[in-house]
Amino acid sequence: MTRNDGLVIPEGGFQPAPVIPQPNIFPMEWRVEHPKFLEIYERAKLQQWNPSDLPWDDLSPSDFTAEQRIGMMYWFAVLANFDASGPPVFAQATVHAYEHHQEDPVRKCFFSITRDEVNHEEACGRAIQKLIPGGPLDFEPTTDLERAAHNNISWLYHNGGRYWNGYAASLGKYPLAVLFTSFMMGEVASSTLFRGMADQTTHPVFRELFTHIGRDESRHLSICLQLLDKDWPGLDDDLKPLVTRQLRAGFVFLSMILWEPPNQFWELPDYYLANHRVLMGHARDAGLGVLSFEEQADNWRLALGRVAKIVERWGIDFPAIPELDVAGVDVGDIDLEDIIPVF
Ligand SMILES: [Fe+2]
Ligand SMILES: [Fe+2]
Numbered sequence: 001m002t003r004n005d006g007l008v009i010p011e012g013g014f015q016p017a018p019v020i021p022q023p024n025i026f027p028m029e030w031r032v033e034h035p036k037f038l039e040i041y042e043r044a045k046l047q048q049w050n051p052s053d054l055p056w057d058d059l060s061p062s063d064f065t066a067e068q069r070i071g072m073m074y075w076f077a078v079l080a081n082f083d084a085s086g087p088p089v090f091a092q093a094t095v096h097a098y099e100h101h102q103e104d105p106v107r108k109c110f111f112s113i114t115r116d117e118v119n120h121e122e123a124c125g126r127a128i129q130k131l132i133p134g135g136p137l138d139f140e141p142t143t144d145l146e147r148a149a150h151n152n153i154s155w156l157y158h159n160g161g162r163y164w165n166g167y168a169a170s171l172g173k174y175p176l177a178v179l180f181t182s183f184m185m186g187e188v189a190s191s192t193l194f195r196g197m198a199d200q201t202t203h204p205v206f207r208e209l210f211t212h213i214g215r216d217e218s219r220h221l222s223i224c225l226q227l228l229d230k231d232w233p234g235l236d237d238d239l240k241p242l243v244t245r246q247l248r249a250g251f252v253f254l255s256m257i258l259w260e261p262p263n264q265f266w267e268l269p270d271y272y273l274a275n276h277r278v279l280m281g282h283a284r285d286a287g288l289g290v291l292s293f294e295e296q297a298d299n300w301r302l303a304l305g306r307v308a309k310i311v312e313r314w315g316i317d318f319p320a321i322p323e324l325d326v327a328g329v330d331v332g333d334i335d336l337e338d339i340i341p342v343f
Pocket of ligand 1: 086
């Protein structure tokens with residue numbers, strides 16, 4: 001029946017629309033259950049920074065030896081294995097959060113992590129281009145050191161590619177809380193790494209860069225912790241051993257940038273580590289802020305102690321890390337399926 005104002009009221013009543021099969025991003029909604037996420041998202045907006053505003057012109061390649069330039073480029077290429085995979089990793093997590101109707105501020109927080117990671121990835125690219133144009137892989141190596149760097153980076157990215165395939169498959173397989181325990185490990189690691197390097201670097205451009213990234217990573221850590229506090233209490237005890245294993249996987253994966261890679265998961269030629277050490281030595285020598293082997297080990301141990309304390313709250317065992325003399329549960333060898341953490 002058409003009313004005077006033009007509105008049509010069907011005689012038999014309105015027809016209900018078909019139920020949208022889930023997961024799906026529709027229907028749209030803006031539910032807020034935990035306002036804490038809104039606060040963090042507002043903070044993320046206020047703390048935005050622009051990598052192009054950094055005084056890159058003050059980073060003059062001629063201030064460094066050829067060895068130092070390739071060493072620093074190598075360090076950023078290693079960092080990029082983690083930080084430059086952040087944008088697609090969190091973009092996928094954002095889509096996942098929309099499809100599974102996470103409350104609005106959680107989706108916004110995931111988006112803000114994606115936004116930040118694009119900045120980190122941009123910074124890696126800028127530093128690399130400045131030091132070795134065409135790097136990390138699209139340059140013609142002319143010395144043995146350059147050939148070693150080029151080869152190591154291509155092996156590293158072979159492993160990054162394996163990680164990406166595993167990640168893409170794992171999304172949707174586990175509840176967000178399980179996934180975010182891995183992410184949390186990555187954020188603890190990265191906030192520790194950048195804080196240490198911001199203190200140690202002798203170059204003002206790097207100090208500014210590492211300070212910005214470190215602040216972003218600490219905020220990502222707050223997001224992870226909020227999410228875990230919200231979701232862990234309701235989760236099944238069966239998932240706990242899986243998380244213990246993932247924490248060990250986090251150690252195996254992230255040690256490549258935090259310390260040195262252990263002999264699990266990584267597919268690398270036998271000369272990789274020797275050349276990695278030489279290149280890292282040149283980066284350290286250049287004043288980039290790379291900590292010594294022992295300082296890195298101490299920092300990593302400290303960060304793992306923080307993670308152990310955090311997961312204790314939810315009754316999750318911490319895995320043994322014999323490489324750093326950290327006691328815990330033996331979870332056996334780590335393989336590809338276990339690797340989820342990102343920066
Ligand atoms: Fe990052
Ligand atoms: Fe992060």
